[in-house]
Amino acid sequence: MSSLSYAVSDTLVIAVRNLKRIPRQPDLLTAFTIQPIMFVLLFVYVFGGAIQVPAIYDDYTDFLIPGIVVQSMAFGGFVTAISITDDLNRGLIDRFRSLPMTQWAVVAGRTVADILTNLLSLVVMVVVGLIVGFSFTQPLPDVLLGILLMVVFGYAFSWVFAWVGLVSSSPETANAFGFIAIFPLTFVSSAFVPPESMPAAIQWFAEINPFSTVVDALRSLWIGGPAGNDVWASFAWAIGITIVFALITAHRYRNAVLSR
Amino acid sequence: MAGADQAAIETEGLRKSYKDVLALCGVDLRVEQGTVFGLLGPNGAGKTTAVRILTTLLPPSGGSARVSGLDVVSDAAELRSRIGLAGQYAAVDENLTGFENLEMVGRLYHMGRQPSRRRATELLERFDLTDAGGRVVKTYSGGMRRRLDLAAALVASPPVLFLDEPTTGLDPRSRIGLWETIEDHVAGGKTVLLTTQYLDEADRLADRIAVIDHGRLIAEGTSDELKDQIGGERIEVTLCNRDRVEDAIAALAEIADGPPGADDGVISVPIRARDGVIVDAVRRLDNAGVRVDDLAIRRPTLDDVFITLTGHLAEHENGDRGEAEPREPELEEARR
Numbered sequence: 375m376s377s378l379s380y381a382v383s384d385t386l387v388i389a390v391r392n393l394k395r396i397p398r399q400p401d402l403l404t405a406f407t408i409q410p411i412m413f414v415l416l417f418v419y420v421f422g423g424a425i426q427v428p429a430i431y432d433d434y435t436d437f438l439i440p441g442i443v444v445q446s447m448a449f450g451g452f453v454t455a456i457s458i459t460d461d462l463n464r465g466l467i468d469r470f471r472s473l474p475m476t477q478w479a480v481v482a483g484r485t486v487a488d489i490l491t492n493l494l495s496l497v498v499m500v501v502v503g504l505i506v507g508f509s510f511t512q513p514l515p516d517v518l519l520g521i522l523l524m525v526v527f528g529y530a531f532s533w534v535f536a537w538v539g540l541v542s543s544s545p546e547t548a549n550a551f552g553f554i555a556i557f558p559l560t561f562v563s564s565a566f567v568p569p570e571s572m573p574a575a576i577q578w579f580a581e582i583n584p585f586s587t588v589v590d591a592l593r594s595l596w597i598g599g600p601a602g603n604d605v606w607a608s609f610a611w612a613i614g615i616t617i618v619f620a621l622i623t624a625h626r627y628r629n630a631v632l633s634r
Numbered sequence: 635m636a637g638a639d640q641a642a643i644e645t646e647g648l649r650k651s652y653k654d655v656l657a658l659c660g661v662d663l664r665v666e667q668g669t670v671f672g673l674l675g676p677n678g679a680g681k682t683t684a685v686r687i688l689t690t691l692l693p694p695s696g697g698s699a700r701v702s703g704l705d706v707v708s709d710a711a712e713l714r715s716r717i718g719l720a721g722q723y724a725a726v727d728e729n730l731t732g733f734e735n736l737e738m739v740g741r742l743y744h745m746g747r748q749p750s751r752r753r754a755t756e757l758l759e760r761f762d763l764t765d766a767g768g769r770v771v772k773t774y775s776g777g778m779r780r781r782l783d784l785a786a787a788l789v790a791s792p793p794v795l796f797l798d799e800p801t802t803g804l805d806p807r808s809r810i811g812l813w814e815t816i817e818d819h820v821a822g823g824k825t826v827l828l829t830t831q832y833l834d835e836a837d838r839l840a841d842r843i844a845v846i847d848h849g850r851l852i853a854e855g856t857s858d859e860l861k862d863q864i865g866g867e868r869i870e871v872t873l874c875n876r877d878r879v880e881d882a883i884a885a886l887a888e889i890a891d892g893p894p895g896a897d898d899g900v901i902s903v904p905i906r907a908r909d910g911v912i913v914d915a916v917r918r919l920d921n922a923g924v925r926v927d928d929l930a931i932r933r934p935t936l937d938d939v940f941i942t943l944t945g946h947l948a949e950h951e952n953g954d955r956g957e958a959e960p961r962e963p964e965l966e967e968a969r970r
Contacts, residue, residue: 380744383741383744384741384742387741387742391727391730391734391738394729394730394734395727395729395730398729398770398772399729464723464725464728465721465722465723465724466725466726466727468691468719468723469719469721469725469726469739470742471690471691472689472690472691472714472717472719473714473739473742473743474714474743474744475742475743475744
């Protein structure tokens with residue numbers, strides 16, 4: 375086998391390893407399934423009635439589902455952060471590093487596993503969304519392009535979390551970082567409420583926030599509305615984040631391991 | 635391939651510094667193929683650092699090291715297919731089964747799916763884990779995890795095996811089982827380098843022992859050679875009456891082979907080993923009218939060697955953690 379096919383096979387072995395772990399950690403399974411359902415129900419039935427949405431959307435449910443899906447995809451990768459700190463602390467990374475495997479497959483395999491868990495969350499949320507009244511109004515190719523955007527966007531955040539995992543000393547730190555840095559970013563965007571309802575300074579930030587770009591792109595692909603350049607800008611953001619964080623993660627992986 | 639006359643491990647002036655701490659300062663080692671080499675030293679002596687360099691996990695700050703004929707820096711990628719490592723942590727995935735852990739390691743050694751599975755089954759059996767092989771490692775005891783970790787290090791039957799404090803935190807029965815496994819591995823012509831703080835372990839297993847302290851090699855040789863360095867056998871006599879110490883020493887003066895010592899009513903006299911020395915000593919003491927409570931011939935132990943060479947006891951506890959090795963884990967951690 376060539377070194378490329380070894381790299382692919384190593385990545386898949388690590389991805390399978392990470393996927394096998396999920397059903398054995400009920401708290402993780404909950405994070406992928408119950409948590410998104412809870413969010414949809416809370417926002418639709420608790421906040422939904424109080425939030426005015428632009429007239430082009432039928433109701434808050436239609437407005438909300440794309441926003442909440444984007445937020446879930448951004449967070450799906452937190453498992454990567456937790457797993458990587460755990461592997462570092464338990465010495466598993468040392469074992470991997472002493473094996474003749476492709477070294478970056480340790481992180482790449484971890485992020486590839488996230489693609490499948492993100493798809494699981496996506497399906498759960500869309501099904502729950504459809505039950506509470508969401509409906510796709512755009513043609514199938516657009517809907518599928520929206521799903522592809524979510525896969526690519528979620529994957530980009532897996533690399534962000536891979537980096538977070540490497541710079542964190544414990545799974546708790548990694549988790550806290552996710553909630554302090556990324557959670558507010560998803561809220562100060564067009565994901566849950568129209569930015570027009572926010573104070574001027576925050577509205578300004580919400581409008582330039584890439585989360586808003588991605589949420590607006592997904593809305594236009596799933597339920598219509600003005601897309602502008604949002605779709606292509608969203609893909610550009612996702613790919614850009616992936617490249618930047620894959621590079622700094624690779625660099626950090628070498629150093630994180632060597633400095634121990 | 636490594637020739638028959640080639641050393642399994644060879645280092646020259648190996649140095650490692652972390653920021654301003656010098657963890658290794660110029661270590662020269664040579665380990666022959668098919669032998670067990672014991673790296674003995676207290677916590678923070680630099681043992682783990684040496685293992686991490688030899689297993690390509692850390693780059694050396696200076697000097698060179700070759701394992702199985704390959705340079706640990708420039709041939710690192712190729713070298714990794716020829717070594718196995720079991721560190722101080724049981725580095726196994728808690729959420730996989732024992733079988734899945736070993737199969738994964740086999741796949742990452744690029745052994746292929748079927749051979750990896752066969753090897754996993756074989757190793758589970760050899761380490762008495764067949765019944766537990768289908769259970770997730772979370773449910774394993776500390777000893778079972780350690781065994782699985784060692785099995786993982788053996789998946790590819792590596793020509794050179796590194797074991798960093800393999801029995802720390804194991805119960806006595808598991809320790810002996812692990813010793814037997816190491817002996818089997820070497821019987822097959824493989825080389826093992828192990829670090830330990832347990833002197834009996836080095837004594838029992840290692841063909842050659844290097845004593846390391848504060849990053850320096852302070853002695854090297856077979857267990858017997860090291861013991862010879864601090865002298866031969868001694869006769870130890872516990873007296874009934876402490877006031878008779880001088881009389882006892884005088885009585886044994888003729889058979890003494892060096893300056894005697896006395897401590898709290900126990901005298902210790904170096905002797906040349908020969909038949910009848912105990913009877914001779916008892917007779918001489920009896921003639922001098924010195925009453926004896928206990929009398930024994932004592933060979934020096936590696937403990938004596940260790941104390942003589944390093945000026946302190948090997949620490950089995952963590953009272954004096956050196957700073958040179960930042961990853962030396964708490965003992966409790968190693969017991970998980």
